[in-house]
Amino acid sequence: MSEHQSNEPTLHEKILNLYSEGADDVEVAALLNLPEKRFKELYEENSGFAKVVDIGRTKAAAWWHHVARRNLVTKGFQGSTWAMVMKNRLGWRDRVDVLETNESTQKSAELEKEIQDTMARIQNKSPAQFRQIMGGDDD
Incomplete structure (x- = not known):
């Protein structure tokens, strides 16, 4: 055992501390x-390095989640900024629901009938308004 042990963190510890x-x-x-390209190559080539990076990424994600959990009730917390960071860092996406159907909710014939019925009610209740809507002269 060495007589002089350093209190300096190892590179492994420095990496995990930074991710933390x-x-x-x-x-x-x-x-x-x-360079970022070499970092990615090293991640693919070296399983030990990949393990440290994977643990580090988990620690980094936990830190960002903790920021929100700790600050959600804090006045002045910029939740929208935090959400944007999370979208960029973790690939989050806004949920978009798309209703896909083969037929529209109302068929055009049904819609046309509804419009005709409405126009007939207007014509019966207020002929002058009906003529105005239809672009006719107001008597």
Whole structure:
């Protein structure tokens, strides 16, 4: 055992500490003085490195979730900014529901009948208004 043990964190610890503060892969790549492309290659090539990165990514995601949980009731918390960050960092998407049907909710014939019935009621109750709607002269 070495006589002089350093209290300096290991590179592994530095990486996990950075992720624990919400950092992403680009920030870790910068810590390692690696271009982002090489960082990704190293992740694919080295299972040990990939394991550290996977643990780190989980820690970073947890940090961002914690930010929201801790601050949701805090006056001045910018929830929309946080949500945008989460969308960009974690690939979140706004939910869009699309109703797909083979037929429209109202067939055009049904809609046309409804319009005709409405116009007939207007004509019976207010002939002058009906003529005005239809573009005719008002007597």
